[in-house]
Amino acid sequence: MRQLKIAWLFPDTLYLHGERGNILALQRIAAQKGLETFIERIDFETMEFRPLGYDIIFCPPGEIVSLPTVLEYLKPLKAEFEEFVRGGKILIATGTSIALWCSKVERTDGSCFEGMGLVDAVARENSAVYGDDLYFRCEYGGKQLEIIGNQIQMADFLSDSETSFGQLIYGYGNTGGDRHEGFLKENSIFTNTLGPMLVTNPWLTEQIIDTAAKSAGLLPSEETLDVSLETESFEAKKRFIQTKETRLTNCK
Known part of the structure; x- marks a missing residue:
């Protein structure tokens, strides 16, 4: 049986915010869709890493x-x-690791270095760390989705040309100065969303698995997933965010 192959980049170096939960979410949703997964940890000792040999590559912060x-x-x-x-x-790519894929990374000490350049953006390190909830709308796999996570922002991501992954309803997003959240390149996602995002938003995880399976020539199950627990949690978080917005409005 053909498996979905998932590469997990540098889990002992890129290890912040419990994002390994996203790997578990991909594995769980794939299994519920009737698909087997093969997950490989890629580290500095991996001699023959070929990205094109995988269906999904996960890069945590x-x-x-x-x-x-x-x-x-x-x-x-x-x-x-x-x-x-x-x-x-x-x-x-989640959180700070968006910077790996940007054209340039600017540090607070005035130094800079080139990134991979897959995203036409500059990552600019912040002098202070920002943290809050993050709530936005996006389209992925042909479906309109709402996503809630949280954001621990160590850098802003500035671009005049890239397509954003989502449009903010609440939160800081890429720069704190507009409504853009992350970047979308074809089917690849570069997002500030932590949580872990794929645990708390299984409707997005399902779309990712379906998209990867289609690209790999696999047929995932069309059975409806039971996400009632996650939906209940999502609605509770949405109500809390709306309460925060009301408090902020009343303070102005």
Whole structure:
């Protein structure tokens, strides 16, 4: 049986915010859709990593100071990553690791370094860390979705040309100055959303699995998933966010 192959990039280096939960969510939803998964941890000792050999690549967030070391490993594979994204396969980068895929990363000390350049954007490190809920609408896999997570923002992501992943209802997003959340390149997602996002928003996870399966020539089950618990949690969080918005409005 053909498996969905998932690469998990540098889990011992890019390890912030419990984002390994996204890997578990992909595995769980795939199983509910009748699909087997093969998950491989990619680290600095992995000798024969070929991005095109995978259906999904997950890149969790890490400290900005560690990104140049990761880039030394990834940059020789830039052309293959570009083909991976251009061909409709799925790269998911969350939090600070968006910076890995940007054109340039600017540090608060005035230094900078080049990223992979898959996203035409500049990552600009912030002098302070911002944290709050994040609530937005997006379209993925042909479906309109609402997503709630949280955001621990160590850098802003500035672009004049890229398509945003979502439009903010509440939260900071890419810069705190507009309504854009993350970036979408073909089927690849670069998002500020933590949570882990794919645990708390299984409707997005299902769309990712269905999209990856279609690209791989697999047929996922069309049985409706039971996401009643996650839906109840989502509605509770939405009510809480709306309460915060009301409090903020009353304080103005």
